[in-house]
Amino acid sequence: MNKEEAKILIDFMEKIGYRFYEPELLYNALCHSSYAHEQKQRGRKDVESNERLEFLGDAVIDLLLAEYLYLEFPEASEGVMAKVKAAIASEEALAQIARDINLGRYMFLGRGEEVSSGRERDSLLADMLEAVVAAVYIDGGLTAVKKVFLSYFAKYAKEVVEGKIVFDYKTSLQEITQARYRKLPEYVLVNEKGPSHMKKFTVELRLSGKLIAVGEGPSIKEAEKEAARRAIEKLKGD
Template sequence: MNDIERKIVEDLQNRLNITFFKEELLFEALVHTSYYNEQRQSGRVEIRSNERLEFLGDAVVDLLICEILYKEYPDLDEGMMAKIKAAVASEEVLSDIARSLKLGSFLFLGKGEEKSGGRMRNSILADTLESLIAAIYMDLGYEKVKELFWERFRFYINEVLEGRKLFDYKTALQEITQKRYHVIPEYALIRTEGKGHDKVFFVEVRVKGETYGKGIGKSKKEAEKKAAKEAYEKLVRDREDNTGFPSLRGM
């Protein structure tokens, strides 16, 4: 790290009231790919982007949310726990938490990403929060992650339970397919039946051309929501069975 980078890393530690044993790990958590690419092009070979930490952080966030749900909400069944976890692990919530920590102020971005407003972009903030959580997990342990983030995530769980944050299957489905498979779901209107107020829409949602959900509704939007719900629930079931998207293996 250079002096400017080290100062930013120290400022974030002060804000979080933590001290890393390996400050380089925290620095790595803050390095967006745009900054990494610029630095590599200038000949800086030792720098790493936060993508690997983001991958780990995704799993740590899931674990934390699941533990909170299991320990603090004993009356919730498995299905409801899965839905709440998906809502709380969403880009919207993760970026909210990142903003509450002013994490955008500590990011290392490339010049182009900086100019385009990357410090405020939900996807970048959410990914950086996951990277930060992974860095804390690796350097200071899971107990420190819980100390810093348990109450923050529990707040959003309560928001979902009390209806202030509604579960959106279309958003949840898109986030998980983008993050894990680098594709977005496609909705296809198969047919309509009836006329006027009695019209019914039949929709399918596809991933890489394969149908994962079907929906029927009085509007195209309603049918898409139902198709997304079916696809999302299938994805969750398959993931729990360690099967994932059969057609996407090897991507």
């Protein structure tokens, strides 16, 4: 890694309060595939995509959450624990935790991802968090992961259990509409504009043909999630 990249790693380690024994692990975790591809085209051989770390991080987060929920909520049933774990391991929740530690500021992205607001995209932030969790796990074990990240996961787990926050908006909305109306929401793409690297999609959410909410986002998936979030707010207010 070069000096500029090394400085970013030092700043991030200070941010999360953990100093890596092997900083190369963190470097790998912060390298998006777009950045790795660009750097390899320039002849660099020390830059690898973080995709393998994402795979491991997903499993580590599952273990961290399962143990936490089992120990902290002894009265919770298997079904309740599974539902809370799914919510906290969702893309939306992981992206929020990534924002809590300002992860977007420290990621290494290719030019295309930079201009398309990759640093703010839920999917990219969630994947990057998984990679960083994996890097901490390899470097310092589960104890280090708990030290760095457990407080963030625990905070949101408690809020989900208490019904104070929703992360998986589409699933939550589906549960609400099925229970209240015995209907499933319908998502309709009504607009798509902008150049290929800066698309903006608009989705309408309908229930039995009636417009409930509208969502916008840089992808159809993000627009649907925003529409679902707005629909939940509206239905809870009714």
